[in-house]
Amino acid sequence: MSARIVIVSLFICLIRGLDGVAQQPNDEPQLMEFIASINQKLTKMEHQLTDKDVQIRNLETKLENHMAVNAKYVNDKEKEMQMKNLELDQLRQHVTSLTETLSETVTASRVLANRVSILEQTIIGDESSAESISARNSEVHGFFEVNDDPKQTRIQNDTIFSNMASEEVPSDDVVEDQTSETRQIRVVPSFPLAFHVELTNSMAVSQGTIVKYNNEALDDGDGYKISDGIYTVSETGTYVITWTTLSGFRSYIQTFLVVNGVKRGASFSDAQEIHDVHQASSVVVLRLNQGDHVFIQIGHTTTNTMYSDISYSARPTFSGWKLF
Known part of the structure; x- marks a missing residue:
């Protein structure tokens, strides 16, 4: 303009x-x-x-x-x-x-x-x-002691059976309760069994590696060996086994609970899509016999390291205890 x-x-x-x-x-x-x-x-x-x-x-x-x-x-x-x-x-x-x-x-x-x-x-x-x-x-x-006189023995036997017949016979409920109580008494463990071990430092692993947890926090029964990472069952019974695994940044790791070479449980920790540490825990209840070998084994993984960071209290663990 x-x-x-x-x-x-x-x-x-x-x-x-x-x-x-x-x-x-x-x-x-x-x-x-x-x-x-x-x-x-x-x-x-x-x-x-x-x-x-x-x-x-x-x-x-x-x-x-x-x-x-x-x-x-x-x-x-x-x-x-x-x-x-x-x-x-x-x-x-x-x-x-x-x-x-x-x-x-x-x-x-x-x-x-x-x-x-x-x-x-x-x-x-x-x-x-x-x-x-x-x-x-x-x-x-x-x-029922042996007597030289057969006649006297027969009289004593008749007397015992007569007395037993005169006693009150317990009902089915009473018999079942007594049987149940007797069964419960049999399963009382002779002493408590439990263990808890930790991996305080990151460990180099590959598929098939047995995880050797290096810190033995608890081992009542002396069943775990740090040298090979295997827990040997000292008493037959029903056990609770639980373990925790950590995967590092942008990785995943699979682990198995193995008993005598047979996989009895699995866990999968996946941090591939996040820039952070991921934790996975699994719990298995199973029957174990004395002498069984129990351990945690590495499955598929994108990393060659079992992650552990003590500064953040992030530790892989392996625990178990006998129920009865």
Whole structure:
């Protein structure tokens, strides 16, 4: 708009100049000089307008480039937020799984505590009944002692069977309860058995490697050997075996619970899609015999290291205890 005003003003000045020249016909050189000056100014203005157009186009190009860069940045941030949300969902699922496992473990512990209490009460109650049973067995044994007189022996036998027939026969419920109590007494372990070992430093591994946990925190029964990573069962019974595995950044590792060369449990720790340490735990309840060899073995893995970081209290562990 300002350029147009300038051009109009120059045009007006040109007309006035022509009027003045018309009044003075002998000043033709001055008129030509004036026209040439006007042409120079118009040419200069055209160049300035051209430069302004170029500057405007450059500014528009820079603005478009800047908007494109910002759009790409926003798009990348949206993708990053989606990945973070996905990782958060996975962590929530993992926490839910751990919570369920913990709840099941607490429930199993309560059941075990109740069974131990029942066993203690049964043992205390049977101490008195054992004395009466022993006395009765002695009495019966006395009736069936060998006698030189066959007639006297027959009389004694008739007497014992008559006395036994006159006694009250217990009901089926009583017999079943007594049998159940007797069975419970048989499964009481002679002494507690438990072990807990840790891997305090990262360990080089490959598929088929037996994990050698180097820190023996607990070993009641002296069954675990640090030198080979194998736990040898010292008493037949039902055991709970649990182990925890860690996978490092952008990797996964699979482990197996092996008993006498046979896989009895598995665990899979996967941190391939996250830049973080991932933990996986497994629990197995199984029947073990005296002399069985139990150990943790590496399966498929993308890393050659069993991860352990004591600074963050992140340690692979291997534990077990006898239930009954």
